[in-house]
Each structure stands twice: as structure tokens, then as C-alpha cells.
Amino acid sequence: MGNLIKRMSRNKYFYIFAVLIIIMFPSTLYMQSDKDKTIVVTTLGIDYGDDGYEITTLAITPLGGQDTNVNLEIFTGSGETIAEALENISNNTGKDVGLAHCDCIILSIDIMDKNIAHALDYFTRTSNLTTNATLVATDGKSKDLIEATKSSHDLLNLSVKNIVIYQEGKSVLNNVNIEKFYRNYLSHSSTFYIPVLSTEESDDQGSSPGGESGGSSDSQSQKKIQNNNRIIILKNGVYTADLDDKEKMIYNIISSDAKQLEITLDNVNDEYVTNSTEVFQQTDKFIIPWYSIENGRPVVTYHVWLSMMIDEIESVENHSAIAISGIIKYLTPTAEKLIREKIDSALSSTIDSMRAKKIDIMRLYEHFNAYHHSKWRKYLSTLTDESEYLDGIDIRIDLHLNYVV
């Protein structure tokens, strides 16, 4: 040991290191632990009323040595701006609001009557938020959804983000986050989609582990998250319309990110079933969108190779071995015809809706402008109003169905 110290003391860098330690070490002795200075927000909700913004945060307050479920707390603050509302929370709690782990921002539907960009502006500029937070809407108060989130977390370890990620696999939704919103908002089509979650009261008499710590949970009536698969469209940041079931199906088919699709056929009569309802489930999908300009008219064709398997057959007359056979190809010509008719009908309805509401979810403007710039500009110059470019676009789905046993 003595030799080691002797050797080190002959090296000049040892003295430089020692000086640095002497300078820096004392200041760290008096530093407050981060857990005492910050509340770690995981979910944040924004409501807007006459008094301005009301922010509700679901935060973890590290208490060490206890079950993590009891560390979830809800804090609210209000102010004329988002920054002021967060400052309000800090003033009431004596801690900084830490957004480094905030991965979900809930917006109440009231905010969407105005441009939501004004509510999200703070989060794009602050260095406090280091994640690309998921955006979710709620048709009630975001505070209610946060309370439901706390209950769900206590009972099932569920979070809103889990629900959204699951829904993204079943719909056109893909990476519904702040950065994606601004990317779409600043594009020509300026169309964005957000999932909407609701809450429902459940009269649960049982106690939950987190019920005692949070003052906002009612031990008799708890809120639960309710997902009705509602998706709303924002145009220029403002709520425009809901997607109906037909639109959801079509956008699901033509979206390369949607991995789950169910097609239900009613009243099927073919060689295997009579007066039955058949449910087909997607197993695989490959899609190539093709953009072209034909005779001055933009045409987009979605070439879709869709593999499906039978999921369920509902019939009062399923009393033969055929009904439970696993090797029969249930995608008969009749069933296939019904699927195509259903898709064609839904496509026609979707196109009408797109044109009427001028919503361009698939960013057709950007695609044609990118791939056929000069011809696209020429097409736009033929229109009296450029905003009605969707009226002239021919949208087709070239469907190739395949059955998987």
C-alpha cells in the first residue's frame, strides 16, 4: 500500500486529480437527493376551461422500501398557460415536475374544438420532456381518465399507453405521438388521428392496494378505462370527425402498420354453411401502394395481398362434422365475393367521406407531390380550388385473398 501511494505521488496527474476531488467533493455533500426534489410524472392530462388550463398528473413519488403501487399519486394544477399550471403543481407540492418519464399525454375533447397545437406547444419546446409522448384523447375530463388509469394500474398494472399500443396494431393508428402530430400538422394535408378513451364508473366494493394512498379514489365507486375503439380526425389541429366502422376497416386494410383485421360476413350460404355468420381473421398482409397519373388524373392503387383464416362460425345449423373441420377452405367463392362486396361498399363510403370532409389521412397530396411532382402540379392547376384535390383522385384496392388453414 505504501509503495502504491509512493508511486502515485510521483505522477503529476495524481495531484491534478486530488485538486479536482478537493474542489468538487464538498459541494456534493450538501446536495439534495433528486427523489426529494422531483415528482416523476408518467401520465399527464390537459383540460381546458374558462379559467385556463387544468393539468392533472399521475406521478410516482419515490418513497423507498414500500410497494410501488402505493407511490402513485395524482396532482393537479391550473393556470392560464401550461407552464403556469405545472408551476402551480410545483408550488403545491414543493417539488419540480419531472417529465423525463412522461410517455402519455391525455387531451380532453374540449381542447380539440380549438387547435391542439396551442396545448402541445410547451411540450415541443421544453427540455424537461425527453420522451416522444403518446397522445390520447378522452371524451370526458382527462382528470377522470387519469384516475381510472391509477385504478387500472393498481389492479392490473395496465396503462393507457398499453391500450393505445394494442389499438395501433388493429387500426390505421401508428405512433400517435407529439412529433408525429406536428409532422402531419405542418404538412399540406394537415390531418391527424387520435384514439379516444372513455371512463366508466364501476361499483367495486373490493379495496385496491392504491386506494388508501390516493385521496382521489373512491373506495366504493372506481373509474375504469373504457376503450370503444373510437378514433377521431383532426384537421389543422381541430376536431373534424369520427371514423366510422367502414372507414376504420378500409384504413386498416390499406395501412401497412395494421396487423389485425376481422371481417364478419352475415348470412353466408355456401357448400359448407347455411345462414351462418362467418368471422375471418387476418394472418398476414403485404401491401404495395402505387401512385400514378393516368390521363391527367391521379390514381392510387393499393395492391393488397391478404391472408385470412376462419375465426368463428355462428350458425344454428352447425351440427355436422364440417362445422368443426379445420382443413376445409372456408374462403369459398361465395365468401370471397361477399368479402369483396363488403370492402367495395366500405371503400365507396370512405371515399365519399374523405371528399366531403376533405380529410387526407393517407397523405395522398404528399405522395403524389413527391413521386409525380410536375404532373401533380399540372393536375392542381386544373382545379378551381386546390383544396378539393381529393375529388379527382381515383382510389382503388386491388385485393388478393388467400386462405390459411
Added chain:
Amino acid sequence: MEKTISTNQTGLMLAIFTIALKLSALPAIAYSLSGASSYVTIAIALALDLIGTIIILKLLTKLPKGMTFFDIVSQTLSRPIAILIYSILLIYFLLKSLITLQELHDYYIVTLFEDLNPYFFVITLFLIMLFMCQKPFRALGRTLEVCFWPLLIGITFTLILPIGDMEIINLLPVCEDGFAPVLNGLVHTSISFGDFIILLIFMGRISFDEKKPCKKIIVYMLSAISFIFNFYIVFIGCFGNTAVGQTLALGELPLHNANPGTIGRLEWITIIIWTVVLIIQAGILGKCSCDCIKQIFHTDRDLPPAIIISTIMTALLLISYLQLSTILHIGTTTVVSIVCYGIHWGILILLIISYIILKNKNKKTYSVPHSMPVKEHR
């Protein structure tokens, strides 16, 4: 005489020097100037840099060994002109080092630290710079040889992870608004380019390979250029019209990783690797500045220039603390950009003229002038 650096070390230093200042603030600046065509701007600027690099390398291999840029200008033009050129280079390197250190500081406070005590940062940086400026270029080159693979893996991760979020439509059509935005970008971003200038400082110290002396360095340069170009493609493809708001591009890209979060916060690899790159870049710039002082004042001592340069860099850092946006605004003005182009290409033209003059004098033996005494350095 200072120990020579190998072609491998030269190539690595040139590659890192080329990459360092182009991946933080420049992407957003380039997008604000050139829009979606900013990758065209970058491609043209990098191509010009490659041409400059090849010209200098070809001249370096034809000049006698041990002859520095100062020697050649002193012999062909005059010593006062050589001192003037080195004074300009000194200011140029200090300005670039200021940008590098400010980017490093801002990178730390955005990605790593909530509170960063400026005195701790500055004192530590001063000591690092003091240490690096005393060491020969060979030490820096060897450091890069050791760090090369981790650096490569780290910055490759930065490119691969966000690819799933790329949209080709953000890159097309090429030059939608014509060539004017591209020209606008080229005119205003010259301070981030012209990295071949450091080869002038390396002149006389490079131990070229016997066969194909320049090949390795050019390959390194091409790799760096290819990486930078791909970075811009991925950056603009991912962010599109929101690219102008990503003021620290390298820190923002990993956030948009389309892969599931189960593989962890991989941006930490980028953060660690990138800070190493910026510190080495600052060290190279500091060392180049020290070399300028040594040539101007005709001294071979390492410590006094290192102390002077470290002190100046620290003082500049303190004066311009948290003013990166102001510095970048000044650096991208037309006047500064034209001056930078003048420095890059004017000095290159001077080198060519000096070489031609030397060649025409038909000196059969090139003597290494006694501008610097020969002395062993450790």
C-alpha cells in the same frame, strides 16, 4: 522533431474532424436554409471538401518529407505572409473550437444533466484541453485508433434505429423549389465545412505509406462523407418539415426509434460516443491552434502554447456561455460564410501557387529550413 503520424491516424483524425461539427446543429440550420433539399446542399459541400482533400494530399506526397506548410510559404512567398496566414488559421481554429465546445455543453444540458455547474464544466474542460494540447498529434491519432470501433458502432446505431420511422416522401421531390435554396444553404454553411484545412497543419508530419500513399486517407474521407450524407437522408426522412426544430439532431434521432422500448434507452450509446467525438474534435482544434502559435513565435515548446490556447478557449467559452444560437447565427451570416470560403480555398490556392513556384525554381535538393529546431519530444 515531433514524431510522425501514420496514414491510418491521419485518416481517422480527418474523418472524425469531418463528422464532428455536422451532426448537431447543422442539420436544423441546413433545413431552415435549404428545406427538404438540404441533403443536396450537404452532398455538394462534402464533394467540394473531398476535392480539396484530394488536391492537398496529392501535393503533400510531392513535397519533401518534413516540410511544413509554414516552411513552404516562407520559402516561396515570405515569412511575414506565412505568419499572416497562420494568424488567420489560429483565429479560424479558435472559432471552430468555440462552436464545438458550446455544442458539447448544450448537448450535456439537454440530454444528460438537469443542472450543470458552469464552473465545474469549464474547469474540467480547461484541464482536458491543457492536457490534449501538450500531446503530439500522434497521441490523438492513437487515441482515435483505440476508440475507432466503439465510435463506429455507436454512430451506426444512431443511423439504424430510426430507419423504421423514415418516410421517402419527406425527401422528394428533389429540389422542389429549384436550385436557389441549395445555393442559399451552400453560401451560409461554409463554417461547418473546409475540414481539409487541418491537413495543412499535419503537413510535414505524415508518414505516408510507400504504395498508394493517399489511398487510405481518401477511403476514410469517403467513409465519413458517406456516413454524413446517410445521416442527413435519415434525419430529413424521419423528421420532414419538423426538422427545423431539431436543434441537436443527434440527440433527437434515437427518440424516434420505431423499435419497442424493451431494448432499452439506446440513445445513451449515442450520448457517450458523441461526447468523446466532440472532445477529440476540440482537442484537435486546440492542438492545431497551438501549432499555429509555435510557428508564429518560432518556438518548439509545447507547454506555453497549450496554456495560452486552453486559457483563450476557456475565456471564450465563458464569455459566450449559453450563446450557441448567437454564435451560430453569426457563423451563418453571408459575411462570415464568404470569409470561411476565402480561408478554405484561398489557402489551398496559395499552397498550389507555392508548390508551383518551388517546382519551377528547379531546386534539386530541398532543404528543411531551420524554422524550428530539431528536438525529441515524448
